[in-house]
Amino acid sequence: MSKKCVFVTGGAGYIGSHCCVELLQADYDVVAIDNFANSRHTGAGEAPALKRVEEITSKKLTFYQCDLLDAEKVNAIFDKHQIDYVIHFAAIKAVGESMQFPLLYYKNNVIGTINLVEAMKAHNVYHMVFSSSCCVYGDPEHLPITEDHPTGNVTNVYGRTKYLIEEMLKDLTHAEPKWNIISLRYFNPVGAHPSGRIGEDPTKNFTNLMPYIAQVALGNKPHINVFGGDYNTPDGTGVRDYIHIMDLASGHVAALNKLSQEHFRYKTYNLGTGEGVSVKQLAAMFERVTGRPVPCLVQPRRLGDIVSMFANASRARQELGWTAQRSLEDMCRDMWRWQTMNPRGYQDDCDAGAAATTGQAALAKAAAVTNGVANGVSNGVSGH
Numbered sequence: 408m409s410k411k412c413v414f415v416t417g418g419a420g421y422i423g424s425h426c427c428v429e430l431l432q433a434d435y436d437v438v439a440i441d442n443f444a445n446s447r448h449t450g451a452g453e454a455p456a457l458k459r460v461e462e463i464t465s466k467k468l469t470f471y472q473c474d475l476l477d478a479e480k481v482n483a484i485f486d487k488h489q490i491d492y493v494i495h496f497a498a499i500k501a502v503g504e505s506m507q508f509p510l511l512y513y514k515n516n517v518i519g520t521i522n523l524v525e526a527m528k529a530h531n532v533y534h535m536v537f538s539s540s541c542c543v544y545g546d547p548e549h550l551p552i553t554e555d556h557p558t559g560n561v562t563n564v565y566g567r568t569k570y571l572i573e574e575m576l577k578d579l580t581h582a583e584p585k586w587n588i589i590s591l592r593y594f595n596p597v598g599a600h601p602s603g604r605i606g607e608d609p610t611k612n613f614t615n616l617m618p619y620i621a622q623v624a625l626g627n628k629p630h631i632n633v634f635g636g637d638y639n640t641p642d643g644t645g646v647r648d649y650i651h652i653m654d655l656a657s658g659h660v661a662a663l664n665k666l667s668q669e670h671f672r673y674k675t676y677n678l679g680t681g682e683g684v685s686v687k688q689l690a691a692m693f694e695r696v697t698g699r700p701v702p703c704l705v706q707p708r709r710l711g712d713i714v715s716m717f718a719n720a721s722r723a724r725q726e727l728g729w730t731a732q733r734s735l736e737d738m739c740r741d742m743w744r745w746q747t748m749n750p751r752g753y754q755d756d757c758d759a760g761a762a763a764t765t766g767q768a769a770l771a772k773a774a775a776v777t778n779g780v781a782n783g784v785s786n787g788v789s790g791h
């Protein structure tokens with residue numbers, strides 16, 4: 408039987424790159440795109456994260472530098488490949504930035520998705536997994552959160568784009584029965600691939616807790632600022648459902664299996680562990696795993712913060728046959744391995760790529776001069 412091919416948007420990003428490992432290992436062909444809005448690239452338009460994915464898996468994937476807002480290019484890629492499934496990670500996700508630049512967020516996330524589903528339809532591809540977020544639930548009315556908890560009471564623009572896209576996809580599947588779409592609502596993905604070769608390396612500033620804790624453990628920051636110490640939680644600090652990035656990635660393979668077996672038009676699944684962990688508990692586990700101090704300084708509450716959020720993940724267990732396998736200790740250990748092995752993230756690969764590109768250009772120029780060819784030498788290297 409021929410291999411199935413998955414089109415992955417935002418493949419160079421944190422979750423996309425880890426998911427590509429799982430897809431290749433599950434024997435899918437992968438065609439990935441990214442516009443590098445929040446991921447590193449070499450001067451040659453390649454994604455170092457995905458080069459490392461190829462090393463980890465000893466398999467090849469196809470990558471294109473492409474923006475979802477460029478509908479023509481997206482369609483041209485669909486023309487070239489026989490796509491069976493789409494996993495749609497590409498989005499911008501910085502909550503603070505989304506409040507400052509709402510149109511940028513609606514345009515990129517919502518119009519990008521419209522372009523994608525239009526290209527899919529034009530190429531007879533109707534199976535998609537969409538990256539949604541637990542933030543669509545807003546402030547929880549009950550815990551743990553089940554998928555039938557009301558959605559839409561979202562307090563920021565980023566979260567609203569996720570909610571709007573979910574509603575749009577639901578409407579689409581109601582109107583056109585061919586569609587089969589799963590929205591995966593992620594809780595708080597953390598950690599890295601256990602090899603330490605790939606991990607989170609955003610180009611935009613970010614303020615999530617786990618990367619901040621790692622900076623403290625590295626000695627780059629004196630302490631973490633704990634946003635609120637008087638919440639109604641066991642130790643007074645905020646509670647979240649942290650999930651290992653490789654568990655999250657394997658949830659996507661489980662979702663593709665489901666899409667291939669059943670036609671249900673539209674479904675939502677929580678991807679979380681079901682365990683609530685407080686800020687202080689996470690800091691303490693990081694200290695234990697790394698042997699480095701992570702001092703906690705309690706600060707005022709963060710505006711608009713949610714007190715506690717954790718999943719009821721039983722629908723995914725029952726219907727996808729998926730459960731998170733890795734512990735909080737694994738999350739901290741793997742995060743630390745990535746951080747200490749790659750203090751500059753993928754920057755070294757980018758620098759090496761730039762040096763190689765410059766070197767090739769110099770060689771080509773020298774050859775052109777030798778051959779008496781006029782100026783106008785290209786570097787001869789390009790991504791797709």
Ligand code: NAD
Nearest residue numbers: 417420421422442443444445446474475496497498538540
């Ligand atoms: P990420 O920023 O690391 O990855 C997203 C990738 O999409 C980036 O590489 C970015 O360059 C790319 N991208 C953005 N806009 C694009 C466009 N118009 N065309 C092509 N590529 C584009 O983020 P991530 O953490 O890997 O998140 C992946 C998805 O999961 C996103 O949709 C995000 O909203 C969602 N999500 C993430 C989290 C989290 O905590 N990381 C939680 C819930 C949901």
Ligand code: UD1
Nearest residue numbers: 502540542595614615616619632633634645646647686712
């Ligand atoms: C954030 C995003 C959310 C996104 C989620 C997963 C906001 C408002 N929300 O939520 O949209 O889906 O990440 O990526 O940014 N904390 C501290 N000190 C810090 C940082 C965080 O005490 O320096 C606390 C927070 O108050 C919270 C917990 O740590 O209790 C986790 O915070 P964070 O990592 O920002 O994730 P979320 O708040 O879940």
